[in-house]
Amino acid sequence: MININEVLETNKMILEENLDVRTITMGISLLDCAEKTVSATCDKIYAKITRLAKDLVKTGDEIGREFGVPIVNKRVSITPAAIVGAACCRTTKDFVRIAKTLDRAAKKLGVNFIGGYSAIVSKGMTPADELLIRSIPEAMAATERVCSSVNVGSTKTGIDMDAVRLMGEIVKATAERTKAKDSLGCAKLVVLCNAPDDNPFMAGAFHGVSEGDAIINVGVSGPGVVNHVLRTIRGADFETLCETIKRTAFKITRVGQLVAQEASKRLNVPFGIIDLSLAPTPAVGDSVADILKEIGLEHPGAPGTTAALALLNDQVKKGGVMASSYVGGLSGAFIPVSEDQGMIDAVNAGALTIEKLEAMTCVCSVGLDMIAIPGDTSAESISGIIADEAAIGMVNQKTTAVRVIPVAGKKVGDSVEFGGLLGHAPIMPVNKFSCAAFIHRAGRIPAPIHSFKN
Amino acid sequence: MNKAIITVVGKDTVGILAKTCVYLAKQQINILDISQTVVQEYFNMMMIVDLAKCSKHFEDVSADLAKLGLGMGLKISCQKSEIFEKMHRV
Numbered sequence: 001m002i003n004i005n006e007v008l009e010t011n012k013m014i015l016e017e018n019l020d021v022r023t024i025t026m027g028i029s030l031l032d033c034a035e036k037t038v039s040a041t042c043d044k045i046y047a048k049i050t051r052l053a054k055d056l057v058k059t060g061d062e063i064g065r066e067f068g069v070p071i072v073n074k075r076v077s078i079t080p081a082a083i084v085g086a087a088c089c090r091t092t093k094d095f096v097r098i099a100k101t102l103d104r105a106a107k108k109l110g111v112n113f114i115g116g117y118s119a120i121v122s123k124g125m126t127p128a129d130e131l132l133i134r135s136i137p138e139a140m141a142a143t144e145r146v147c148s149s150v151n152v153g154s155t156k157t158g159i160d161m162d163a164v165r166l167m168g169e170i171v172k173a174t175a176e177r178t179k180a181k182d183s184l185g186c187a188k189l190v191v192l193c194n195a196p197d198d199n200p201f202m203a204g205a206f207h208g209v210s211e212g213d214a215i216i217n218v219g220v221s222g223p224g225v226v227n228h229v230l231r232t233i234r235g236a237d238f239e240t241l242c243e244t245i246k247r248t249a250f251k252i253t254r255v256g257q258l259v260a261q262e263a264s265k266r267l268n269v270p271f272g273i274i275d276l277s278l279a280p281t282p283a284v285g286d287s288v289a290d291i292l293k294e295i296g297l298e299h300p301g302a303p304g305t306t307a308a309l310a311l312l313n314d315q316v317k318k319g320g321v322m323a324s325s326y327v328g329g330l331s332g333a334f335i336p337v338s339e340d341q342g343m344i345d346a347v348n349a350g351a352l353t354i355e356k357l358e359a360m361t362c363v364c365s366v367g368l369d370m371i372a373i374p375g376d377t378s379a380e381s382i383s384g385i386i387a388d389e390a391a392i393g394m395v396n397q398k399t400t401a402v403r404v405i406p407v408a409g410k411k412v413g414d415s416v417e418f419g420g421l422l423g424h425a426p427i428m429p430v431n432k433f434s435c436a437a438f439i440h441r442a443g444r445i446p447a448p449i450h451s452f453k454n
Numbered sequence: 455m456n457k458a459i460i461t462v463v464g465k466d467t468v469g470i471l472a473k474t475c476v477y478l479a480k481q482q483i484n485i486l487d488i489s490q491t492v493v494q495e496y497f498n499m500m501m502i503v504d505l506a507k508c509s510k511h512f513e514d515v516s517a518d519l520a521k522l523g524l525g526m527g528l529k530i531s532c533q534k535s536e537i538f539e540k541m542h543r544v
Contacts, residue, residue: 002535004489004500006542007459011531065513068533254540322544 018224018286023073025200027207027215030079034087038094042101049105057110077205078116086128092135099139106145115205117148123157137173140185147188147203151195153390155397158447168383179408182416186405193393199329215272216264220256221279224286230294249319257324275329276320280340282423289342301352310363332365338425367401372425375408384435456505457535464528466497482507
C-alpha cells in the first residue's frame with residue numbers, strides 16, 4: 001500500500017517543482033481528406049479534426065483534475081499538409097487556405113497549437129512540397145495556432161540542400177511577414193533532420209504516414225523535479241548522480257504513461273508513445289540549464305557542458321524507457337534558449353554561444369531551438385546553420401532541428417519577448433563569414449556510409 | 455474498489471479529522487487507511503479511501519473536500535490513487 005511519504009513526494013513534485021504533463025497530442029491522419037478541390041479538402045479536414053478531437057481538451061482537463069497533475073497543453077498533429085493538399089493545391093494561396101482551416105479547427109477545439117503544416121523533403125521536393133514551403137511565410141502570418149515544420153534530411157537519404165537553401169529564404173521571409181510581432185512566425189516554424197513521425201511537441205509535431213488513423217502521444221516534462229532531487233546529492237560521484245537522474249526520470253515518465261493510457265481509454269483512440277522529455281518553461285525552477293548548473297557548471301556553455309548534457313540526456317532515456325511501454329518522439333533533454341530562464345541567463349552572462357549550443361545538440365534530444373538572431377542575418381547563413389544541424393543529425397542518426405528567429409529590425413544587444421511558453425530571448429550573434437558559395441551549390445548531400453545497413 | 459488518496463496539509467487544529475470523516479461518511483466513502491505526520495510544523499494527513507459506494511461524481515467530491523479544507527485554513531486534495539501507485543511501484 002502507498003505510504004504517506006510517497007504521497008507527499010509526488011505532491012511536492014507537482015506543487016513545488018513544476019511536475020506536469022506537458023502535452024497530450026492527438027495525431028490525426030488526413031490522408032482520407034484529399035479531394036479534387038481546395039474547398040472540399042478544407043471541409044473534410046475541418047470536419048475530421050473537429051470530430052475526432054472534440055473531447056480532447058475536456059478529457060485532458062478532467063484527467064488533470066482527477067489525478068491532481070496539471071496537463072498543460074492539449075494539441076493536435078496532422079498528416080503533413082503538403083501530402084494532403086498535393087491533389088488540389090495549385091498555388092501558395094491554396095495551401096494558405098488549408099492553414100487557415102487548421103487554425104479555425106484549432107480554435108474550435110480550444111487547442112493552443114496544431115502541428116503538421118509540413119513537408120517531408122529529405123531527398124527531394126514534389127511540386128506540392130515546394131508550394132507548401134513557399135506558402136509558409138504567409139501561412140504563419142495569417143494564422144495563430146498553426147505550426148509548420150520541414151524535414152530536409154535523414155540518415156537514410158542524406159540532405160536535400162535545395163530545400164536547405166530554400167528554407168533559409170523562407171525563415172527570413174517568415175520573420176519579415178511577422179515583424180509586427182517580433183517575427184513570431186519563426187517561433188512556429190522548425191527545420192528538421194530525421195524528424196520522427198510521432199513527436200507530440202511543437203513546433204515539429206506532425207502525424208507521419210507510418211501512423212494509424214488517430215493516436216494519442218504524450219510529452220512529459222519535469223526539469224524542476226530533477227533539479228530539486230540533485231540538490232539533495234551535491235558533490236556525489238557520477239554513479240550516484242546518474243542513478244538519481246534515472247530514478248527521477250522513471251517517476252516522471254510513469255505519470256505520463258498513466259495520463260496517456262487514461263486519455264487513450266476515455267477518447268477511444270489508441271495510445272501511441274510517450275516522449276520522455278525534460279522540456280523547460282520560462283518559469284523559475286523549470287529549467288534544464290539549472291540542472292546543468294546543479295551538475296557542476298557555473299553556467300551552461302562552460303567547458304564540460306556537452307559532457308554534462310550527454311549524461312543527463314542518457315539517464316533520462318534509461319529511466320524513462322523502463323517506465324513506459326512505448327517510447328518515441330524526440331525523447332531527451334530540450335535546450336531551447338528563450339523558453340529556459342537559465343539558458344537566457346547564460347547567454348546574457350556571455351557563457352553560451354550558438355557554436356556551443358551546436359555542440360550540445362550532438363548529445364541532446366533536438367537542436368538549435370528558439371534562438372533569436374540578428375534580423376540582418378543572411379538567408380545563406382541561416383541555411384548554413386540548418387545544414388550544420390542536419391549534418392549532425394544525419395551522421396549521428398538522431399533528430400536535429402533548427403528553430404531560429406531572425407528578428408526583423410533587431411541586433412545583438414537587443415532582446416525580444418514572445419510571451420507565454422515561448423518566453424523571451426536576447427539576440428545572439430551569428431558568425432559573419434559567408435557560406436553563400438557552399439549554399440548555392442544545387443542538389444543534395446549523399447547519405448553517409450553508415451546508413452547502408454541492408 | 456475505486457481508490458483515491460485524500461491529503462490534508464496545513465496548520466494543526468482541533469477537528470480536522472472529525473470534519474473530514476463526517477463528510478466522507480455522508481458520501482458513503484470508506485476509509486481504508488489513515489496516516490499522518492508533522493513536517494516543519496505543518497500537519498500532513500493522508501487517507502486511502504474507497505469511493506465504490508459513493509454516488510457523487512469524483513470531481514464534485516474533490517471540490518467539496520477542497521471547500522471543506524478552505525473553511526479550516528487547510529489544503530485538502532483528493533486524487534485517484536493510480537498516480538501514486540504508478541510513480542512509486544514498478
